[in-house]
Amino acid sequence: MEQLNPSDLKAILHSKRANLYYLEHARVMQKDGRVLYLTEAKNENQYWNIPIANTTVILLGTGTSITQAAMRMLASAGVLVGFTGGGGTPLFMGSEIEWMMPQSEYRPTEYMQGWMSFWFDEAKRLEVAKQFQFARIEFIRKVWAKDRDLQAEGFYLDDQDIIQALTGFEKKIPHQSKVGDLLLAEAQMTKQLYKIAATRCKLSFERNPEQGDLANDFLNHGNYLAYGLAATTLWVLGISHSFAVMHGKTRRGALVFDVADLIKDAVVLPWAFICAKEGMSEQEFRQQLLQKFTEYRCLDWMFDQVKNQSLSYKR
Incomplete structure (x- = not known):
C-alpha cells in the first residue's frame, strides 16, 4: 500500500475538515499506514478506518486506548486528541478535558x-x-x-x-x-x-x-x-x-x-x-x-x- 507523506495529510485546511470523532470502548491503532479503531463485537472484532486527513478532533471516552504509532500519525496530520469522560463530557465536577496537541515547529507565528x-x-x-x-x-x-x-x-x-x-x-x-x-x-x-x-x-x-x-x-x-x-x-x-x-x-x-x-x-x-x-x-x-x-x-x-x-x- 502506498505510504502518505505528512505534507499530504495536511492538504485539507482544518477549517474545511468534516469529521469530529467520539469513541468509547475502542482501541485506536495504526495498521498499514492508516489509523483504525477496533471495537469488540460479541463474536468478532471489527476495524473501522479514521480518515485522519479530513478529521479535526478525536475525543476518547471511557474504555479507550491508543497506540504510540497511531498518535504519531495523528500528530503528523494535525489532529487534536482529547481524553474525556463518558458521552464527551467529564464524569466529575471540576475535571477538565485533557488535550494532546500535535507538536510542530512550523505553525504560523x-x-x-x-x-x-x-x-x-x-x-x-x-x-x-x-x-x-x-x-x-x-x-x-x-x-x-x-x-x-x-x-x-x-x-x-x-x-x-x-x-x-x-x-x-x-x-x-x-x-x-x-x-x-x-x-x-x-x-x-x-x-x-x-x-x-x-x-x-x-x-x-x-x-x-x-x-x-x-x-x-x-x-x-x-x-x-x-x-x-x-x-x-x-x-x-x-x-x-x-x-x-x-x-x-x-x-x-x-x-x-x-x-x-x-x-x-x-x-x-x-x-x-x-x-x-x-x-x-x-x-x-x-x-x-x-x-x-x-x-x-x-x-x-x-x-x-x-x-x-x-x-x-x-x-
Whole structure:
C-alpha cells in the first residue's frame, strides 16, 4: 500500500475538515499506514478506518486506548486528541478535558504575535471581548434566520422574545466598562435563550450541569464538542489557550471557552432542547449536532473571528 507523506495529510485546511470523532470502548491503532479503531463485537472484532486527513478532533471516552504509532500519525496530520469522560463530557465536577496537541515547529507565528500585540492592554482586551460578543449575536441571527428545521420547532428570528434577548444584549455591549459586567450581561442573554428554547420545546428547565436531565446532559455534551472545535482553531492558528479575553485569566484553557461561545448559543443550545424533547439518545444527539456544525461551517466562523481579532491591532 502506498505510504502518505505528512505534507499530504495536511492538504485539507482544518477549517474545511468534516469529521469530529467520539469513541468509547475502542482501541485506536495504526495498521498499514492508516489509523483504525477496533471495537469488540460479541463474536468478532471489527476495524473501522479514521480518515485522519479530513478529521479535526478525536475525543476518547471511557474504555479507550491508543497506540504510540497511531498518535504519531495523528500528530503528523494535525489532529487534536482529547481524553474525556463518558458521552464527551467529564464524569466529575471540576475535571477538565485533557488535550494532546500535535507538536510542530512550523505553525504560523503571525496570529499569536497579533494576539499579544493587544492582550496586555486591558482596554484593547475588553474591546476584543466585545467584538466576540457581537460576532456571537451575528451568528445566532445567521443560523436561526435560515434553518428550516429550527423554524419547524418554533424558533423564528422575528419572534418578540428572541428579538428582545438579542437586541437587549447587543445594546448593552458597548456600555460595559469591565469584563465582569460583560460576562454578567452575556449570562442574562443566555438565560433568556434557555427560557425561549424550553418554552418552544415545552420542557421544564433549570440550567444545572449536574442535574442529570436530558436537556442539561445534551448541553454539557454539545458544549464539549464545541470546545473541541475551539481548541482546534487555536492550535492551528498557533495561539495559546492561556490568553483569554473574557473567561477566568487564571485558568489556562480559558480562551477555548471564549472561542466556543461564538457558536454555542446558535447551534448547541437550541438542538440540546429539541433533541431532549424528542427523547433522543446521546449518539443521535451527537450526530445531529455534528451535522449542524458542518452545515453552518462553525469551524470557518471560529477561524474568521479569531484571525480578524488577532490582526486588528497588529502594526
